[in-house]
Amino acid sequence: xxxxxxxxxxxxxxRRGEGRPILxxxxxxxxxxxxxxxxxxxxxxxxxxxSHPGFxxxxxxxxxxxxxxxxxxxxxxxxxxxxxxxxxxxxxxGGWIAAELAVAAGQEINRLVLVDPVGIKISGREVRDIxxxxxxxxxxxxxxxxxxxxxxxxxxxxxxWQATISDAMTDAEMVTLARNWDSLCVYGWKPHMFNPxxxxxxxxxxxxxxxxxxxxxxxxxxxxxxxxxxxxSGATFQAIAAAGHHPELxxxxxxxxxxVAFIAA
Amino acid sequence: MTSIExxxxxxxxxxxxxxxxxxxxxxxxxxxxNRYCEPEIxxxxxxxxxxxxxxxxxxxxxxxxxxxxSGINNLWAASPVITGIVARMTRKVxxxxxxTLITVRPDPVRVAxxxxxxxxxxxGRLDIGFVKSGATEMVSxxxxxxxxxxxxxxxxxxxxxxxxxxxxxxxxEGKFFTHAHVNIWPRPYQQPRPExxxxxxxxxxxxxLGRRGMVNTLLFxxxxxxxxxxxxxxxxxxxxxxxxxxxxxxxxxxxxxVGDTDEEALRVGQKIPWFLTVSIKSxxxxxxxxPGQIPPEMAPAAWRGGASxxxxxxxxxxxxxxxxxxxxxxxxxxxQIKEFRRRVGGVGRIIMMxxxxxxxxxEAEKSFSRVAREVLPQLQDLEPIEQAxxxxxxxx
Numbered sequence: 001x002x003x004x005x006x007x008x009x010x011x012x013x014x015r016r017g018e019g020r021p022i023l024x025x026x027x028x029x030x031x032x033x034x035x036x037x038x039x040x041x042x043x044x045x046x047x048x049x050x051s052h053p054g055f056x057x058x059x060x061x062x063x064x065x066x067x068x069x070x071x072x073x074x075x076x077x078x079x080x081x082x083x084x085x086x087x088x089x090x091x092x093x094g095g096w097i098a099a100e101l102a103v104a105a106g107q108e109i110n111r112l113v114l115v116d117p118v119g120i121k122i123s124g125r126e127v128r129d130i131x132x133x134x135x136x137x138x139x140x141x142x143x144x145x146x147x148x149x150x151x152x153x154x155x156x157x158x159x160x161w162q163a164t165i166s167d168a169m170t171d172a173e174m175v176t177l178a179r180n181w182d183s184l185c186v187y188g189w190k191p192h193m194f195n196p197x198x199x200x201x202x203x204x205x206x207x208x209x210x211x212x213x214x215x216x217x218x219x220x221x222x223x224x225x226x227x228x229x230x231x232x233s234g235a236t237f238q239a240i241a242a243a244g245h246h247p248e249l250x251x252x253x254x255x256x257x258x259x260v261a262f263i264a265a
Numbered sequence: 266m267t268s269i270e271x272x273x274x275x276x277x278x279x280x281x282x283x284x285x286x287x288x289x290x291x292x293x294x295x296x297x298x299n300r301y302c303e304p305e306i307x308x309x310x311x312x313x314x315x316x317x318x319x320x321x322x323x324x325x326x327x328x329x330x331x332x333x334x335s336g337i338n339n340l341w342a343a344s345p346v347i348t349g350i351v352a353r354m355t356r357k358v359x360x361x362x363x364x365t366l367i368t369v370r371p372d373p374v375r376v377a378x379x380x381x382x383x384x385x386x387x388x389g390r391l392d393i394g395f396v397k398s399g400a401t402e403m404v405s406x407x408x409x410x411x412x413x414x415x416x417x418x419x420x421x422x423x424x425x426x427x428x429x430x431x432x433x434x435x436x437x438e439g440k441f442f443t444h445a446h447v448n449i450w451p452r453p454y455q456q457p458r459p460e461x462x463x464x465x466x467x468x469x470x471x472x473x474l475g476r477r478g479m480v481n482t483l484l485f486x487x488x489x490x491x492x493x494x495x496x497x498x499x500x501x502x503x504x505x506x507x508x509x510x511x512x513x514x515x516x517x518x519x520x521x522x523v524g525d526t527d528e529e530a531l532r533v534g535q536k537i538p539w540f541l542t543v544s545i546k547s548x549x550x551x552x553x554x555x556p557g558q559i560p561p562e563m564a565p566a567a568w569r570g571g572a573s574x575x576x577x578x579x580x581x582x583x584x585x586x587x588x589x590x591x592x593x594x595x596x597x598x599x600x601q602i603k604e605f606r607r608r609v610g611g612v613g614r615i616i617m618m619x620x621x622x623x624x625x626x627x628e629a630e631k632s633f634s635r636v637a638r639e640v641l642p643q644l645q646d647l648e649p650i651e652q653a654x655x656x657x658x659x660x661x
Contacts, residue, residue, distance in 0.1 A: 063440070065412075135404050135550055137291060162554045171565040178564035182411055185556035189409040 001033070001057065004050065007076030011058040012051040017042025021081050022263065024049040025074065025101075027092030027246075028133070029180050030056040032156045037252035044260045045087070050077055052097075054183025056176065065186050067195060071100045078108045085110035087263040092116050092159070092219075092245060093188060100198060102205045111263040112209040114228070115255075116217050116245050120199035121191075122227045130193045131219045134185055138162035146244040147216035158246040159219060202231040209235040210262045214243035214250065236262075267512050269602065269613055269644040271636060272361065273321050274329035274518060275620040275629070277314050277340040280539060281306055287337070292548040294336030295401035307340055313626040315354065320630055322355035324637035329361045329616055331396070334405040338544035345379035352387035360387060363394030363464055363482070367420040368413040369406030374437075374444045376420070377427035381453045389454040394462040394482070395421055397470070399558060401551045410557040414470065416441045421461070423447075428458040462516065466494045472501035475510065482516035482616065488588040491517060492609045499610075512613035512650070517605065520590040521617035522624070523635040527593040531581045533632075534592040538579040539622025591617070595639030602644060611650040 004013040014031055016038055022045045024031050031038060031049035041047050052070060054060030064073075074097060078086055088109050090098025095117020102112050118130050131144055142149055142160025152158065161177060209232045213225035222239055229237035238258055243250040282293075282301045290297050318328050330347045333339035341347045348362040362383070365376055384391040397417045403410040419441050426435065427447050434448040453459055462480035465471060474481045475498035483491045495515050502510055520537045524530030552558065553567050584590035588608070591601045606612050617636065620629035 134410075134556060138549055138554060162549065165568050167570055174565045174568055175561045178559075178561035181554070182556045182561060185409065186411045189411070189556075190407060 003057075004048075004077075004080060006050070006073060006080045009053065009058075009061075009073060009076070011053065011073075012056045014038070014047070014049040014051075016047040017044070018046050020045040020085070020087065020263075021083050022047050022087045022089060022259075023074075023077065023081065025088065025090040025094035025098045026052065026055070027094045028159055028184055029157050029161070029177070031091075032153075035153055035156050035249055035252070037248045037256055040252060040256040041259065044256075044264070048077075048081060052094075052183065052187075054186065055180045060183055060186070067097070067100060067187060070097050070187065071104055074098075074101045075105050075108075078105060084108070087111040087113070089113040089115065089259060090117060091248065093118055093184060093193065095119065096193070096195070096198075099202060099205070100195070102207055102209070103198070103201045106205055106207050109207045112205065112207045113212060113259055113262060114209065115212045115248060116214055116220055116225065117211075117228060118193040118220055119195060120202070120228060120231070121194050121196055122199070122224055129220065129224055132192055133159065133219075134189065134192075141219075144218035144244070145246065147214065147242050147250055151250045153249055156249060158249060199231060202228075203233065205232045205235075208262075208265075210258070211235055211237045212247060212255070212258060213237065213239050214245055214247040215239045215241050216243060217245045219245040266646040267611070267613060267649055268646060269606070269615055270327060270513075271641050271644070272327040272329050272516075272614060272616040273317070273620075273633065274331070274363075274616045274618050275314050275317065276331060276333065276338055276540075276618075277310055278540070278544060278621060279307065279310065279337045279340055280543070280623055282337055287543060287546070290546070292336075292401065292551055293544060293546045294333065294338060295405045295551055296548070297336060299335070301337075302340075310340060314620060315350070317620060317626065317629055317633065318351050319354060320633055322358050324633060325358065325641065326617075326633060326637055327359040327361065328355065329363050329394075331363045331394075332365060334402060336401065336405075336544070338540065345376070345383065348391070349379075349383050349386065352383050352390065355387075355390070357390075359390050359392055361392040361394050361462060363462060364396055366398045366402055366406060366408075367395055367424070368398050368416050369402060369408040370420075372444065373420040373423040373442055374427050374447050374449065377424040378449045380424070380459065381428060381449055381451055384453040384455055384459050385451045387454070389459075391453075391455070392460040392462055392480075393424075393458075394464060394480075396464045397467070400555060401547055403555065404551050410555050413557060414467070418473070421463075425458065425461070428453050464518075466490050468494065468497045471495075471497040474498055475501035475514075476505050476507065478502075478507070478510070478514065480514055480516055480614065482518060482614070484518045485520075485589045486517070488605070488608050491588070491612075495610055495612075512606075512611040515609075515612045516614035516616060517609070517612050518616035518618060519588070519605075520584060520592070520621065521598070521615075521619050521632070521636075522590075522592045522628075523595055523598050523632045523640060524592075525594060525635070527597055530592045530594060530597070533624060533628050534581045534590065536623035536628075537590070537618070537621045538581075538584065540618070541579055544622075591615075595635055595643075598636075598640050599643040602640075603647070606647075607650070 030051040096119025142163035145159035211229035522534035
């Protein structure tokens, strides 16, 4: 882990590999250097994975607290990368950021990959599209987030991480998870994990887009994913078998294969 | 000389849901289906507790209302509504709303309007209390549990400005609240405004209460935490060059039952800890894993195996020993309260939680009558706690 300057902010960033930049925008926790997909992807370009303010070792200024702040921060990140053609991959909550970023600053992106993103409202007012991250029993969250929770790479945490806490974890790991969880809540409590207006503005995304979805995701279902993809002109929807909300963690080979094929095309 | 005020606090619990339902439920607040709340029973409970308030008015025991939501522990749910009723049915005693949940409610101006109305209709008998809240209340109120301390202070500031501004509309554009045109009618009866209280043992908050001169109340803090909180309050005032606080700036809420004999008080008092043993059962996502509940640095202590904050021994003698309950015959309770006052460095307002858990209406009224007749008179005109003792304690 190192740091990068993005506009007014100094944030933590994971960099691996070299070549064309592949910007990863993380979900509930920063991209872990221990996740096998990172090294695989780094064989095809430079993986750049910042930690959002309030996550990992990135500080969160007191008034930095909305999706609006995150989108503009990532515009600063794109400026800092300073390459006209950046591939952007957003995961879950980070998929929402990536979609907002592509709506606002699509001209700086050459490929967009959304991996089980949240961020839009599909169904009627009495149907919840996105399982509540903060108000669902941890064991239930863990069941819904994974095809097989046993496939979670050691020391890498996705949704439902609370159900996997053990005394073997270090204090530092726990403090970081708690801080990440707090920060996610600052940004996403209400409306819970969506922008009521984003669904209509996805039509502004003109960059080639791949929507990847874990077939067993029961946090946000593949049906939601298909509806998401339909709102982006020309987007491709691709399901990944035997994976839940984090296909990059449960099926890293398939995930990397799909992403590389798409961004190289 | 110091005289201790006694206040009655009842949360109007609903201890009538079958045990097997409560045992099976992941939480008895926020998510327990309201089909288990029988309106006819609720109506009877409202009648009984309002009768108790009428008795307190006759006896000179002040009254506290509060609110919690969607659970067996509390049927008040809307403190200003209940406080307005109490204001109309009483004539003498003071009434404290402790309080409506200002970190949940979207518009502090509306809160100020409700309180100003109650202050006028009670002809100036209202005190206004603030609580930071958290846990299940953030779920039932769909309020972001993060940054509630900052949100609480901004709400308090806006409520105070609303209550004390009398020259036409003003505008508020804060971090958490905006209101372009604030000008409430009626204005409060008390000038410049009703007394403000806050319930907290959070030390930075206690310090700010000290600088503002607000009443600091603690709930079941026991000897050590309570003294630490009061000392923080005193130190903050001293460091700001403000006058030392009187004992009326300090309040403490404890379980309380006064019997004719110690034996009777212990027997009935044992019905009260239902509050701790049954009514605060909560799901992990609404407690230890809720964002903002604890600072991240405290997470390992809260999450590791066997971590628990609750006192393990909830017998009446254990609660008395920890300073969390006053129970016995009238003289015993007087001794306990005086001892508590001495050990925490002075306290002027004791809030008694008596009609709690499985305590009946008749049992509650008996205790109130004994309190008024035999406890309250013994807590008047007490020798002051020496300032030197306070100063020595401040460094502890």
